[in-house]
Amino acid sequence: MSEKLTQRTAWNRVLDKLSGRSLWMLHYCTGCGAIELPPTMTGRFDMERFGIHPMVTPRQADILLITGYLSVKTLKRVILTYEQMQSPKWVVGFGSCTINGGMYWNSYATVKSLDQYMPVELYIAGCMPRPEAIISSFNELIDRIGRGEANSWKDYYENYDFYRKNQEHVFGGPINTRTDVKSDKETFRIQSAGK
Amino acid sequence: MTNEQDIINRIEAAYPDAVCKKKQERRVEACLPPDRLFDFAGRMQSHWNFPHLSAISCVDWINEGEFELVYHFWSYEEKILVSAKIRIPREEARFISITELWQPAKFFERDIHEMFGVVFEGNDDLEKYILTEWEGPPPMRKDFVTRDFANRFYHFKEYEAEWMGPQQNPQAADVQGGSNE
Amino acid sequence: MKKWSILRPFDSLKFIGQKPVTIRVPFESKPTAERYRGFHINDLEKCIGCGTCAEICDNDAIRMVPMAGVEKETGKSDKRPAIDYGRCCWCGLCVDICTTNSLGMTQEYIHIDPDVNTFYILPDMEGIHKTEYPQGYTADEEVNFLDLERVPMKELQAEERKDSFIEIVKGFSKEEAQKEASRCVACGLCTDTCPAHMNIPEYIDAVWRDDIEEAGRQIYKNNPLPDVCGRICTHNCETACSIGNRGEPISIRWLKRYAMDAIPVGDYRSLVDQKVVKPLGKNIAVVGGGSSGLSAGYYLALMGYGVTIYEAYPEAGGMMRYGIPEYRLPYDVLDKDIRFIEELGVTIKTGTRVGEDVSLDRLHEENDAVLIATGFHEGRSTRTPGTDHENVYQAVDLLAKITMGEEIRVDEKIVVIGGGNVAMDIARSLGRKQMQKYGKLDVTVTSLESRDIMPADEEEILESQEEGLAFYPGRGPSEVRTADGKVTGLKTVKCTRVFDENGRFSPQFDESDVMVLEGSMVIEAIGQAPDMAYLGEFSEQLEYDGRRLKVDEYFQTSLEWLFVSGDIIKGPDVINGIATGHQAAFGIDRYLQKAAQDELETIDQVMELVVDFEERSTSYVEKALSSGSCGTDTGCRRMLARFLERKKGFAGRIRDALSERNLRIHLRQELGREQHRYFDFALLDNLPEAAELPDKAAELPESAEGTRQKGISEHLSAGYRLYNDLLRLTANKELEFLFESLRDEYHEQLRIMQDLLGI
């Protein structure tokens, strides 16, 4: 992926700088970490200072926050949502549950590591991360987008089969997300690199 | 203010084969034979002024091969909680539903059905509510060990932190249980 | 509800003056609380790697990992806690239970990274980003998860015990033992420190679960003299106990005693889970019936050797009986252990001194190997002037006489020279004799070492002082004063230094500071020496390493048939005697079993195949039963069930065949944590991958019946092929004996397989 970075034209750099300024976060609380989102969104910590605003529909959102554990039922809806979001899109994993299972490591109902099912841009340590940590992660994301390094979303197209296989393993069969990921790949001119 | 003993006397008078005991302050335990329960639930609501069914709990006594259903009734006036306990066999557990008397029982019975596999006859809404994506056995039964399932079914992280050096990395979750056996 | 008015919107003007609530992160930051639960820090000097934090962690987030530059020491393991921030829930239970308070938390809470591996950290004092953050959540004295105080042990008070030899320590009741056992965090540091590597956490846990049978079994795994050790062991384990860092260590010795007291000697047989195999027709002579001789005898007997122990004194027990007074170790307790060892077939010839009644040479002819374990029975003299006087005695001689009940001279004033446990024993024994004879006690004890470096146990010194013994530590004996033939006292001078700078024993005295200790009787208790006269002419043929015999790791001397154990090679206490006895027993066994070594290798492979066959075919049959194709068909199920029934315990029957055939199944002992194995059953646990399917299954008929058949065959054919390999082995001549009794068994199995496969 790194060799593509150098080809960024001057226009790409400007685009990256600007697009980092108005990220919209999908208003979907998937896990218990979502209780720290209202304080981040509202008066006390106010993430709108960075142009980040909660957006209700996946199609207009840029950031998908996986706020903690993902039960299998929620994972199905999250994948539907993720595939509806327009690229470039970024997934931020909150807390320990997204990394290696967190507190629910021996639970039968939750998936253990998020990067098996979708590419994750940033992880935040915490159980659950505080508003200050969430806002720092947004700043980090804005910087990475500005530097053109935030390309985890391409990974979903490149290694779609890998993710697909894991998803089907958890759901016990293919699910119809009514989004043709393969055709999306062409629109972004991404070659598939095996993973 | 009636106290626990009055309640016990009242129950034992109505149900001679009930074994009642005062557990703590405002807590009475009544062990009943299963066939008495439906009548007991009706009488609690109509005659004895216990309008609130706080919860129905189910305990899986796997060694005795029985499920224990505990019905918790609360009276706002007498401020006492009566826990009626019955035992039903564990294999193909079936029991009568009390939903037409008690509306809260709808949720509790469906929950016990999902988690333990107890079939409540007369409850029309028993299909899956929480575990819709789960094909395995009722998870709360004691013979289902969630740790083994998690280790077999899910993928755990194999870290390669730089302080670890090349030679070894930590094992997956199944190696060391969180609590010493 | 305020009434309507046009001015209502201006109500909100009051907010103009107020400062906005927003904290403009990252430009501003709100100070975190002092006890905030942030990222972990761990003081790696204080941390002993006991693993208690990993035990309490409910998310299995802490794993003990080896760390570069950290070795195993007494009371420290070689592992340190690594924390997985993909699991941790920052609950702080690990901080509250840490045995040394080394683990703490800072107020740092921001760590954002795309790379998951940075979330698995090995905490040290600098923190996750090597930047300084204020201290956060730390351990608290009041809310502390560990029980730091010991359960007090009931003991006879000084007044009651001054004049009697009744045992001082009363032992735990059940509740006390369970309460004490519940303090253990099972970190295992004690096991590493114990010379015999006893399974201490296991038996403490068994005591806590009130499973005395299991406790006894765990104890007997590594210690054939548990009752004795339950009373007089020098308990290195308690010095290493992790609870001892901040509180009093677990009283491991008393718990061992509680467990063994609760088991009658009759049931000891069931505790020893190693089966005593058939006698091997080889005999071994053990010289000396002390702790190491008895220990070696126990293990050799379990291995099937004929063991005879030659004991010079009238009864076996060595220093345990003749060196330790009865108030510490009652003789019936010692007899309990010895009697069990005798029950295992060890014959003990008491009153026969090797070198006098029987020569070492004769032992060499009559036995396949000889173990000398004679210990230190000669008292060493200080050789100060006047010690040759007949009223100057050696402590060990007197102690032996007291044990044998002989009448000994007890004067009204006695002086004891020496600062070790033996000095304490003789001083207190004589004190008791004085109380019984004169009704009053007057014993003075003097030692080179000053009070703080006296080698005796701390509780021994305290108890002696309680009983009224006078102590004059830090003084060297210079002369025994006599007046008209009778000893009147001991002239002593101040001892300024005992060891020189590099720890060698070279005492320095200040002649000017003189003190005379009155006493008509002087006892020397400064150390013991071995009496190896019985070696006779063999002593030239043996190589020495300084004053001790030169031995390899199995205590085999340069004469291959002669082994050594106990104080004469490695002391100074009972537990070391047991450990060296155990190791020597291995040595003897290895030496005698040289011939059988290679024969066992081939048995390894056979056993592997057999077990593999059993495992594979069992799983295949179960799969066949549960798979759709023939799971429902009752006929097929019955056949498979019968096959399974017949085959159950197949490996077990092979194992019995091996033991019957006199191939000794060596005890899988764990000594010093590395394993000595000759025929190791650990093979049974890790089985090789299954062989691929034979061609036989492919050409089976395709009919409906065939598909059902094919269903079975897919799963059974692999077993069938393995089975054939086994039968080929029976043609192998030198293993033929192994399959004699089992041949028809094999043919029966093969017939069933063919029946099932319909071939």
Place this chain on the structure above:
Amino acid sequence: MSEVLERINRSFDEPEDEHDEVREYTLFIGPNHPGIEGNFALKLSLEGDTIVRAKTDGGYLHRGFEKLMEERLFMQNIAIVCRICVPDPDPNEENYARAVEAIAGIEVPERAKWIRVLVLELSRIASHLFTFGGHAGTIGLYTMPNWSIADRDRILDLFEELTGGRVYHIYNMPGGVRRDFPDGFERRVHEVMDYIESRLPDYDDLFFNNAILRKRAEGIGVLTSDQAIRWGATGPNLRAVGIPADLRRDDTYEVYDKLEFDIPTLTGGDALDRLLVRRKEIEESIRIVRQVVDNIPSGKVWNKQPNPLKWRVPAGDAYVRTESSKGEYAYYMVSDGGQRPYRVHVRGASTTHGVHILENLLVGTRIEDASQVMFSLDACPPEVDR
């Protein structure tokens, strides 16, 4: 062209129900929907915009707490119980601690009881403020969440000081609490209480007396007192129908019997009254907190328990209840004398409010009021799924 026009005209003059094309259709709301509280979904059958039948769909937040608790030692569970209901975690810790104390007969020092009441009441205020923010969000009044959730953060700062954690306190354990007050804590509690009390009039002007809220919430999702009792409503939803039932008085625990506070009740039983009952409860909670901070006895905060790695609770069972901000929150714990709880049944307050009562109340309301009804019942989905 005329035929289309003619059909449009006809639709105006004819009454609705004769219009034969009107059929029942199904609409899914959630789990990703701003009008839904938390990760929860509603399956509504509608005729026009009136809900005819409603079915809730939970399970999105199911982690199998009761199963996980059976695999953890007794002391290890204090870290996991507070994760069950996120806006109001402390009743969980309280229930778990008291259940173990009831079974094992453990005594709690007097000071720890007072601290527990303080923590419960602060958690109640924080949870109510959080609900006000959410409820205001459903009617588009976004100033209210900016105010109430920012003020709630002041309470979280108090929690962070006292327990070391902002939301998950892991503070309450069998035998007492883990740490005593940091110094100067009482003064800061008074400051925060005064601040919140001074904010209440602003809330009234902005939100509670707001004409839009009155219009949107009055007469919506009316629950009669008979239905409330029969359907098992508890807590504020029950007090909104005029029944002064409060576990802090009826099934008293800790030191509530030593404190003076009233049980506010209203009689309307509709969405507005349920909201206003919670608003009044905040004043009572502030009164309680002040009483606790003023007359808390000194002493130790934890009666020492055995080493957690070797701690067995004698066999027995206990049904323990706490008044959480959502209603009656109960634990039924069974111990078989082992090191781990044999069974813990978590009876969240929302098991009745969030499922069947919501389904019954939604029938007959219009689609735009569905979230009004849901937020006024203040159902917390993780309590339902566990």
